[in-house]
Amino acid sequence: MAKNDLITGSIWDEYSNQVIRRMDNPTYQGEITEEKAKELGGKLIVADFGAESCGDAVRLYWCVDENTDKILDSRFKSFGCGTAIASSDAMAELCIGKTVDEAVRITNIDVEKALRDTPDVPAVPPQKMHCSVMAYDVIKKAASTYKGVDMESFEEEFIVCECARVSLATLQEVIKINDLKTVEEVTDYTKAGAFCKSCIKPGGHEEKEMYLVDILENTRKEMDHDKMKVAADASAAGESSFDKMTIVQRIKLIDEILDTDIRPMLMMDGGNMEIIDIKENMPHYDIYIRYLGACSGCASGDTGTLYAIESVLKQKLDENIRVLPI
Amino acid sequence: MEVYLDNNATTMVDPEVFKEMEPFFCHIYGNPNSLHKFGAGTHPKMVEALNYLYDGINAADEDDIIVTANATESNNTVLKGIWIDKILNGNKNHIITSEVEHPAITATCKFLESQGVSVTYLPVNEEGVLDAAQVKDYIREDTALVSIMWANNETGKIFPIKEIGQICKEAGIPFHTDATQAIGKVPVDVQECNVNYLSLSAHKFHGPKGVGALYVQKGYTLTPLLHGGEQMGGHRAGTVDVASMIGMGFAMKLATSKIALAYENNHVRKLRDKLENAILEIPETLVIGGKENRTPNTTLISIRGVEGESMLWDLNQKTIGASTGSACASEDLEANPVMNAFGSDSELAHTGVRFSLSRFNTEEEIDYAIEAIKNAIHRLRAISSSYAYTPKDHVSEL
Numbered sequence: 173m174a175k176n177d178l179i180t181g182s183i184w185d186e187y188s189n190q191v192i193r194r195m196d197n198p199t200y201q202g203e204i205t206e207e208k209a210k211e212l213g214g215k216l217i218v219a220d221f222g223a224e225s226c227g228d229a230v231r232l233y234w235c236v237d238e239n240t241d242k243i244l245d246s247r248f249k250s251f252g253c254g255t256a257i258a259s260s261d262a263m264a265e266l267c268i269g270k271t272v273d274e275a276v277r278i279t280n281i282d283v284e285k286a287l288r289d290t291p292d293v294p295a296v297p298p299q300k301m302h303c304s305v306m307a308y309d310v311i312k313k314a315a316s317t318y319k320g321v322d323m324e325s326f327e328e329e330f331i332v333c334e335c336a337r338v339s340l341a342t343l344q345e346v347i348k349i350n351d352l353k354t355v356e357e358v359t360d361y362t363k364a365g366a367f368c369k370s371c372i373k374p375g376g377h378e379e380k381e382m383y384l385v386d387i388l389e390n391t392r393k394e395m396d397h398d399k400m401k402v403a404a405d406a407s408a409a410g411e412s413s414f415d416k417m418t419i420v421q422r423i424k425l426i427d428e429i430l431d432t433d434i435r436p437m438l439m440m441d442g443g444n445m446e447i448i449d450i451k452e453n454m455p456h457y458d459i460y461i462r463y464l465g466a467c468s469g470c471a472s473g474d475t476g477t478l479y480a481i482e483s484v485l486k487q488k489l490d491e492n493i494r495v496l497p498i
Numbered sequence: 499m500e501v502y503l504d505n506n507a508t509t510m511v512d513p514e515v516f517k518e519m520e521p522f523f524c525h526i527y528g529n530p531n532s533l534h535k536f537g538a539g540t541h542p543k544m545v546e547a548l549n550y551l552y553d554g555i556n557a558a559d560e561d562d563i564i565v566t567a568n569a570t571e572s573n574n575t576v577l578k579g580i581w582i583d584k585i586l587n588g589n590k591n592h593i594i595t596s597e598v599e600h601p602a603i604t605a606t607c608k609f610l611e612s613q614g615v616s617v618t619y620l621p622v623n624e625e626g627v628l629d630a631a632q633v634k635d636y637i638r639e640d641t642a643l644v645s646i647m648w649a650n651n652e653t654g655k656i657f658p659i660k661e662i663g664q665i666c667k668e669a670g671i672p673f674h675t676d677a678t679q680a681i682g683k684v685p686v687d688v689q690e691c692n693v694n695y696l697s698l699s700a701h702k703f704h705g706p707k708g709v710g711a712l713y714v715q716k717g718y719t720l721t722p723l724l725h726g727g728e729q730m731g732g733h734r735a736g737t738v739d740v741a742s743m744i745g746m747g748f749a750m751k752l753a754t755s756k757i758a759l760a761y762e763n764n765h766v767r768k769l770r771d772k773l774e775n776a777i778l779e780i781p782e783t784l785v786i787g788g789k790e791n792r793t794p795n796t797t798l799i800s801i802r803g804v805e806g807e808s809m810l811w812d813l814n815q816k817t818i819g820a821s822t823g824s825a826c827a828s829e830d831l832e833a834n835p836v837m838n839a840f841g842s843d844s845e846l847a848h849t850g851v852r853f854s855l856s857r858f859n860t861e862e863e864i865d866y867a868i869e870a871i872k873n874a875i876h877r878l879r880a881i882s883s884s885y886a887y888t889p890k891d892h893v894s895e896l
Contacts, residue, residue: 184811195811201881224884227805227848231883249883253807257881 547747654796803885
């Protein structure tokens with residue numbers, strides 16, 4: 173939230189002139205009849221997507237030349253807001269002259285870009301991006317009807333955010349590479365969830381098969397699992413380094429070193445020590461300890477003894493270790 | 499021609515009201531809390547304005563009417579005040595409201611739920627109103643408040659306030675009503691209806707924006723939302739917006755007089771019905787919530803095959819202002835809960851257009867609007883994929 177968000181304007185102010193023109197006078201609005209298709213020498217394809225109860229529905233008509241698979245004409249009818257009408261109009265225009273295979277590659281991003289007045293300024297406000305998604309989906313529906321195949325067969329990847337065309341694989345990869353921890357970070361890195369927001373969590377405009385919150389949680393679980401496996405394998409092979417270890421492995425290892433190199437000396441003087449916590453305070457590993465017995469209250473606990481403990485752990489485990497008595 | 503048919507959103511300030519307010523900006527500008535004559539000079543008109551508020555809802559002299567910034571503040575003050583007084587400090591933990599309240603109520607209730615308060619949202623029937631007996635059924639031993647709107651902002655449907663007030667009185671439970679959409683449209687009498695708290699907002703009845711009021715019956719507690727000075731008897735701190743308060747009082751006087759209410763029920767209702775009937779002549783259109791028992795200025799119409807925002811767009815091209823609860827016209831893309839609450843037909847949620855008139859609308863404007871609406875329906879249905887399934891002779895009848 174900032175100054176520009178405090179008093180918001182009408183979403184209509186953010187529509188491009190192209191959107192407005194097509195809302196007012198959609199060029200490709202209409203239908204193609206069997207007779208008209210015959211006249212053009214092609215096969216009529218009619219595809220429906222969406223529903224009035226969802227707020228958006230579109231019917232796409234294609235006349236396809238069966239010898240070349242080329243779309244000779246394309247028309248639409250649309251129940252929806254103005255941007256849905258404009259998106260459908262742009263979508264129908266983009267289809268004309270393409271083969272069915274080429275048309276299937278038209279994405280909602282292509283539709284939205286076709287509606288821009290200038291290349292860098294979006295044609296519609298973020299929450300209206302979903303209107304162009306429907307235009308994309310109906311193309312797949314028409315192509316599947318024409319080819320007699322399942323609609324999903326055109327989707328090479330599972331798309332989580334249809335507005336921004338972000339796939340599940342991309343999301344998982346970006347979360348892992350960048351160690352992302354929040355949905356906001358995922359949106360910042362990928363734009364997924366930045367537009368209609370339906371893919372963020374259940375309860376949005378459209379019901380989704382998969383949501384960003386779940387993907388993030390599951391990917392983080394996978395990352396933790398992978399990390400533990402790597403740590404366990406490295407430990408088993410005797411190749412584990414302190415920075416790659418899990419917290420439990422670190423505590424165990426520190427305790428082993430303390431038992432071998434430190435505690436015997438402390439116990440000779442009637443004292444001892446315990447590990448309270450380990451915190452990553454990058455680049456440091458802060459190890460919190462408490463002195464026991466004669467060591468508690470001993471003057472050298474904060475000087476010589478402490479220096480000795482820290483030196484041993486630094487030498488044997490990691491240069492970045494700091495020991496902090498509580 | 500410009501035609502404003504969105505008076506449930508806000509109204510123009512009546513020029514007579516503005517005339518009463520004007521001196522209080524540059525000439526009589528003293529702080530009403532000051533001792534000197536500049537401050538004291540505001541008092542007579544403020545008292546007069548306050549009296550009009552009391553008269554407008556038939557409040558007793560011993561009751562409180564606190565001037566607030568708007569009905570949202572009034573609603574928040576009641577609900578959060580009850581939370582602090584009866585829920586945090588007492589053993590009650592339950593509020594009853596309806597599913598179709600304004601967000602000033604529902605969003606506040608959601609917040610209170612996050613603080614551990616139990617809230618019952620009563621559903622409405624096919625006509626968009628709730629049966630008063632339902633309130634009785636849901637009252638519990640720990641019910642701290644019942645809050646039900648007087649009239650619905652989307653449909654104009656009037657709720658059985660008198661009956662609910664009686665039920666609450668018998669059960670000994672405070673009753674609050676958000677009367678924002680009722681003032682100036684139907685008679686509002688807090689004594690007759692056993693109302694203990696009532697919220698209102700000036701800009702809905704030709705007063706200025708940014709000022710509202712909260713009625714609190716004598717004997718009913720109120721924890722202030724704003725602490726600070728001793729203004730409004732300690733119930734609401736902050737220097738009173740004198741001009742706005744005076745505007746609200748005079749707007750109340752003009753809107754609630756017998757003549758004004760009669761005009762609303764004759765002239766405005768007649769224009770509304772003319773508009774409504776002309777649209778209903780078009781096949782596959784209907785009044786959401788039915789035609790009975792509504793405020794005389796409001797009609798929410800479903801036009802099959804026409805999405806709400808696209809209809810507003812076309813009307814705006816003709817400089818006609820209306821409103822829709824359609825998801826696509828809002829920021830969050832969620833359909834209006836009032837439209838969803840009817841539950842009878844999910845398709846209605848995206849096809850509703852609300853026309854709300856005022857006493858300033860003319861017959862000429864309505865004739866112009868009817869023509870524009872018919873043309874818009876004709877154009878949008880020709881594009882509409884869902885309407886493509888219906889017989890074409892319907893379209894040709896337009």
